[in-house]
Amino acid sequence: MARIGFVGLGRMGAHMARNLLKAGHEVVVFDIVPAAVDAVVASGGKAAFSSAAAAQDADVVITMLPAGEQVRDAWLGQGGLAKASRADALLMDCSTIDVATARDVAAAAGRPFLDAPVSGGVGGAEAGTLTFMVGGEADAVERARPILGAMGKTIVHCGPAGAGQVAKLCNNMMLAATMAVTSEAFVMAERLGLPAQALYDVCSKSTAMSWALNNSCPVPGPVPTSAANRDFAPGFTAALMRKDLGLAQQAAKDAGVDAKVGALALALFDRFVESGGGGKDFSGIITMIREGKAS
Ligand code: NAD
Secondary structure, three states, X not given: OOEEXXXXXXXXXXXXXXXXXXOOOEEEEEOOOHHHHHHXXXXXXXXXXXXXXXXXXXXXXXXXXXXXXXXXXXXXXXXXXXXXXXXXXXXEEOOOOOHHHHHHHHHHHOOOEEEOOEEOHHHXXXXXXXXXXXXXXXXXXXXXXXXXXXXXXXXEEEEOOOHHHHHHHHHHHHHHHHHHHHHHHHHHHHHOOOOHHHHHHHHOOOOOOOHXXXXXXOOOOOOOOOHHHHOXXXXXXXXXXXXXXXXXXXXXXXXXXXXXXXXXHHHHHHHHHHHHHOOOEHHHHHHHHHOOOXX
């Protein structure tokens, strides 16, 4: 069993650390919020007094932090994790961050480093069914598989450093745009007298089928588990979707890609979040469209 340093015990990280404990690993944890540390210590984790202390003597060091700024600082800043870790330690960041920072941190770490963002949300983190999209060297990915396997079900090696973040941002850009246009279609059907169930029955089995429609249908009824049945309690929040769409636009710009549909999706989610929808499930975008407030 490995000794694992885990930094960032928020909505995702706390569950992920607990699943590593359940798998029998020794997990040394740190978060800038002491209560977050206490909660995982109550499940068997060991408290560290700083992120560097969590990395000391660890076989594997993992971060799950809000954004690129915190990730860069945690790994490369004063008392950073990279220098504090053993020379043979395996390092990975599971946060969703910008591609450039992921590549910079991997290049500067001086040890095998993986970007391994996730999809599956808080529910997947708790159940240990996350999907990991991994960027980095193949041998480091093989070393990481048993560790990632304790927190998730699907592990895809996407390519070199940063490739995991690229996959994550492409996925969420497609998902957001699909959800927005699916919502427009349901509102259009409502106004034109087509029952939502009929639209679902046709499209969920025809060429418009998608995860957004088939698993997260934005109207109540057709998919009993979708957030629309519980007043859009998340799920995956609109605020996080907006964050990921912003990162996707940055990546598209850096790559010289004119991603217009992605830009429109970002503008829609910006508006939804600014109007108070940030804490709702991202499928709640349909309420803004129904109210005619999309532009
Ligand atoms: P969160 O805000 O709940 O947790 C982040 C944690 O990091 C907090 O406990 C915070 O105190 C801690 N932290 C911040 N700076 C720190 C530092 N310098 N040192 C130590 N701890 C620090 O966020 P989350 O929902 O757990 O998401 C984490 C990452 O996963 C984000 O990048 C997010 O985009 C991504 N993600 C989230 C979801 C989701 O559904 N919540 C799904 C997929 C991916």
